[in-house]
Amino acid sequence: MSAKSHPEIKVGILGATGTVGQRFIQLLASHPYFKIHALGASSRSASQQYSKVTRWKLSTPIPDFVQKMVVQDCRPDAEGFAECGVVFSGLDADVAGDIEEAFRSANLIVYSNAKSYRRDPLCPLIVPLVNPSHLSIIPRQRSALSLSKGYIVTNANCSTTGLVVPLAALEKAFGPLETVMVTTLQAISGAGYPGVSSLDILDNVVPHIGGEEEKIEWETNKILGGLRSDNKEFDLHATDSVKPINVSATCTRVPVIDGHTGVVSVKFSCNPPPSIEAIDKAFREFTCEAQELGVPSAPAQAIVVHDAPDRPQPRLDRDLHNGACVSVGRIRDCPVFDVKFVCLIDNVRLGAATSSIMNAEIAVEKGYIA
Ligand SMILES: NC(=O)c1ccc[n+]([C@@H]2O[C@H](COP(=O)([O-])OP(=O)(O)OC[C@H]3O[C@@H](n4cnc5c(N)ncnc54)[C@H](OP(=O)(O)O)[C@@H]3O)[C@@H](O)[C@H]2O)c1
Structure with missing residues (x-):
């Protein structure tokens, strides 16, 4: 059917x-x-x-x-x-x-x-x-x-979701990741209603969201990990050959209504790492089971790659594919890790x-x- x-x-x-x-x-x-x-x-x-x-x-x-x-x-x-x-x-x-x-x-x-x-x-x-x-x-x-x-x-x-979609595309194309660092710029709606007071958030950045960093650091490995073959428990991304990803997150609240931005750096396990062109292609070509199944809420594109140097932006890009995709842009070499990029998710739609x-x-x- x-x-x-x-x-x-x-x-x-x-x-x-x-x-x-x-x-x-x-x-x-x-x-x-x-x-x-x-x-x-x-x-x-x-x-x-x-x-x-x-x-x-x-x-x-x-x-x-x-x-x-x-x-x-x-x-x-x-x-x-x-x-x-x-x-x-x-x-x-x-x-x-x-x-x-x-x-x-x-x-x-x-x-x-x-x-x-x-x-x-x-x-x-x-x-x-x-x-x-x-x-x-x-x-x-x-x-x-x-x-x-x-x-x-x-x-x-919600921020974990915006991060793991591009990470999954990278793992699918290039194998396990070693280290991920992410700094988030999270929207006010992520705190629910009435949320953060206007006196705290207008004209400001709040560099702390209680419990958020721990969620990103832990959840990423459960999501990208697998189930053991007996379907009895999750392996939290740690098998004999694959170690958990080292994830370090810093979370901030910014005066945006909807749309969490993530600024991400990634180190691959493979050496040499893939080229920026190959990474860009892996994001653009990423497809997933939800699309194959044709379920009604699946976006036509799971990851939208932006070429403009000043995108993605919450106000301009959060509505793409009815808020069901992740936007990625500014894909470039990282002098410390291998690649860095910016991602954006609608925190209340795909994020929730x-x-x-x-x-x-x-x-x-x-x-x-x-
Ligand atoms: N906002 C986001 O971007 C986002 C993203 C991902 C996940 N989440 C998670 O989604 C959940 C909801 O977040 P939200 O932002 O929608 O929060 P919210 O705007 O504060 O809404 C909370 C809801 O919970 C109900 N509620 C509160 N106390 C209750 C009680 N004792 N018994 C039954 N219902 C009660 C409220 O009903 P009343 O109106 O009657 O008080 C309201 O419907 C949270 O667990 C949050 O962590 C939120």
């Missing part, structure tokens, strides 16, 4: 009133087979109409049919969730762990943006343009927890909601969502 002819699948959204939740609603409102069926948020919003309790921040209006939907408590027995084939979570990290576990225990399928289960050895951490093969641990997760249907799949930290949706679309194709 082609991706376009799937029967309708009802979906729920946890954290539906938040920054990521609003993107879920915008993207899912016109989805070919996922149909918004239940919305959940905190007790502050529950039992009220969505349009009355949400500070909607997107430039498109709240879809008509969503405006009057009643927000539910984030409990699996709240109205509507039991019928959902997938529950997408844009929950605040402080509460996501317990709530998502309650949904999984109720035999529901959860695709999460929160950090809570990214390091769990039974939960795949999936960037849909990079490692959807890790979905194959789902049967093991279900059997370990004695669940016939429920499981949790996570997607990565689009990744969850694309992961679920791939899972539909692979039979993990009926």
